[in-house]
Amino acid sequence: MAPHALLIPLPAQGHINPMMQLAWKLVSHGFLITFLNSDSTHNRIHKANTLNSFFDNIRMISAPFEFPPLDSLEGIENRIESLIKGMGPSVIDKVIQEINAREEENKVTCIIADVWMCFGLQAVATLHELPLAAFHTALVSLFAIRYFSAHLVSLGILHSDGIPKEDKKTKYLPCMPALHSGDLPWLWAGEYMFRKGIRMGEEIKDIKWVLFNSFIEIEAPVVETLSKEVGVYPIGPLIPPEFLIDSRTSTKVLPSFRKTDTDCLQWLDKQCAHSVIYISFGSTGILSEKQLEELALGLEATQRPFLWVVRSDLMKGSEANLPVGFLEQVRDRGCIVSWAPQLEVLSHPSIACFVTHCGWNSVQESITMGVPMLCWPYFADQFLNRAYVVDVWKLGLPLNANSQGIIKQGEIVKGVEILQESEQGLEIREEAKKLKIIARDAVKDGGSSWNNFNLFVTAMKRQPN
Numbered sequence: 001m002a003p004h005a006l007l008i009p010l011p012a013q014g015h016i017n018p019m020m021q022l023a024w025k026l027v028s029h030g031f032l033i034t035f036l037n038s039d040s041t042h043n044r045i046h047k048a049n050t051l052n053s054f055f056d057n058i059r060m061i062s063a064p065f066e067f068p069p070l071d072s073l074e075g076i077e078n079r080i081e082s083l084i085k086g087m088g089p090s091v092i093d094k095v096i097q098e099i100n101a102r103e104e105e106n107k108v109t110c111i112i113a114d115v116w117m118c119f120g121l122q123a124v125a126t127l128h129e130l131p132l133a134a135f136h137t138a139l140v141s142l143f144a145i146r147y148f149s150a151h152l153v154s155l156g157i158l159h160s161d162g163i164p165k166e167d168k169k170t171k172y173l174p175c176m177p178a179l180h181s182g183d184l185p186w187l188w189a190g191e192y193m194f195r196k197g198i199r200m201g202e203e204i205k206d207i208k209w210v211l212f213n214s215f216i217e218i219e220a221p222v223v224e225t226l227s228k229e230v231g232v233y234p235i236g237p238l239i240p241p242e243f244l245i246d247s248r249t250s251t252k253v254l255p256s257f258r259k260t261d262t263d264c265l266q267w268l269d270k271q272c273a274h275s276v277i278y279i280s281f282g283s284t285g286i287l288s289e290k291q292l293e294e295l296a297l298g299l300e301a302t303q304r305p306f307l308w309v310v311r312s313d314l315m316k317g318s319e320a321n322l323p324v325g326f327l328e329q330v331r332d333r334g335c336i337v338s339w340a341p342q343l344e345v346l347s348h349p350s351i352a353c354f355v356t357h358c359g360w361n362s363v364q365e366s367i368t369m370g371v372p373m374l375c376w377p378y379f380a381d382q383f384l385n386r387a388y389v390v391d392v393w394k395l396g397l398p399l400n401a402n403s404q405g406i407i408k409q410g411e412i413v414k415g416v417e418i419l420q421e422s423e424q425g426l427e428i429r430e431e432a433k434k435l436k437i438i439a440r441d442a443v444k445d446g447g448s449s450w451n452n453f454n455l456f457v458t459a460m461k462r463q464p465n
């Protein structure tokens with residue numbers, strides 16, 4: 001009887017993608033997967049993709065709960081609370097009962113849930129005598145800063161609502177790089193997110209396996225520190241193996257919420273090696289009209305080819321409004337899509353650099369493909385990721401906003417020119433090449449993530465049903 005994992009992602013693009021990549025990896029180790037989404041997320045994925053492509057041995061199912069994907073941050077507190085209730089322990093209990101009643105031969109043998117979906121889940125796992133693993137889709141450092149944040153309050157470094165007492169760059173944890181006071185990952189959603197992070201740490205502490213889509217080599221001091229408290233198992237980068245050998249195509253399709261425009265790959269084929277600027281703000285990043293205009297004018301001023309993901313909801317409040325005449329000006333060297341096949345794009349030899357919002361998946365994909373970054377974070381862990389990219393790994397440059405919070409066109413031109421033309425840019429590109437190899441080695445036979453993944457898989461296969 002095959003081991004059968006019930007996977008429960010948080011219904012956001014940046015969480016579903018790595019969960020699906022984990023599913024592929026488990027399938028290649030002989031697992032059967034049930035991939036559970038809320039009804040509306042499940043339907044949206046099916047609308048945007050041709051799906052038998054998700055793979056043999058992966059069943060996509062939905063829980064009877066209407067929860068639209070988290071691709072807007074409006075009312076985030078209420079939405080997360082309603083999700084935690086709507087797809088909470090009693091629903092998961094019912095899902096497991098139904099699967100087990102239907103499939104005598106293929107009962108669920110383990111549960112892997114996004115850390116945001118773990119609240120109260122241990123009781124269900126215990127009830128069904130199943131091992132529960134938590135999956136954290138970002139840096140171990142993100143979990144660590146949340147985990148130790150109550151301690152930072154007791155030390156008097158943070159106020160009780162998570163706001164730093166001092167407004168200066170601070171090394172909040174000795175094992176982590178210094179962060180600006182505004183960079184702490186909960187500040188965008190206030191005290192709610194701060195408290196939720198602490199609760200998450202308490203909940204996860206008792207779960208034996210906490211899998212991370214990261215790898216030890218990029219944040220070893222944090223892994224060492226946190227491992228004294230929690231079962232930390234970095235298993236990333238969870239990129240399909242085809243991309244790790246630069247084959248650039250995969251039969252696997254990520255469950256995106258939007259239709260992917262693959263024509264841009266043919267456009268990339270026509271561009272010179274290392275010439276194209278790729279710009280994407282992930283699934284939720286939004287720009288004001290003024291900011292969008294400055295970015296467009298900056299791209300125009302670089303005089304270089306670019307591929308820009310302009311989602312229909314990229315601009316706050318309305319359809320993205322590009323400056324008059326912009327499309328005419330850049331017709332011969334610009335490609336605009338509403339959703340890109342990002343892994344294929346980043347692994348394309350014509351890509352020179354990535355203007356990124358620093359969502360963890362985007363950063364890790366960029367690292368694994370050896371692409372230097374221009375960092376443009378706007379919320380959550382993106383500032384932490386930028387600190388690592390710029391200050392620790394030296395894989396990119398920050399794009400700095402002016403006093404009105406706008407990244408001006410000149411800043412974009414300057415960033416691209418430094419990366420492409422200067423001595424500093426050359427050093428960054430060299431670092432990107434080195435870290436690409438280290439990332440790939442982590443998941444190769446005998447690598448750090450390979451070891452962790454094998455430990456996990458062996459333990460899950462040993463579980464009695």
Ligand code: UDP
Nearest residue numbers: 014017282283309339340342359360361362
């Ligand atoms: N992505 C994509 N096409 C796009 C933009 C993003 O396939 O045009 C994917 C990207 O490869 C990544 C995910 O969407 O896997 C976004 O996750 P990330 O953590 O970077 O950002 P988030 O959307 O969570 O802010």
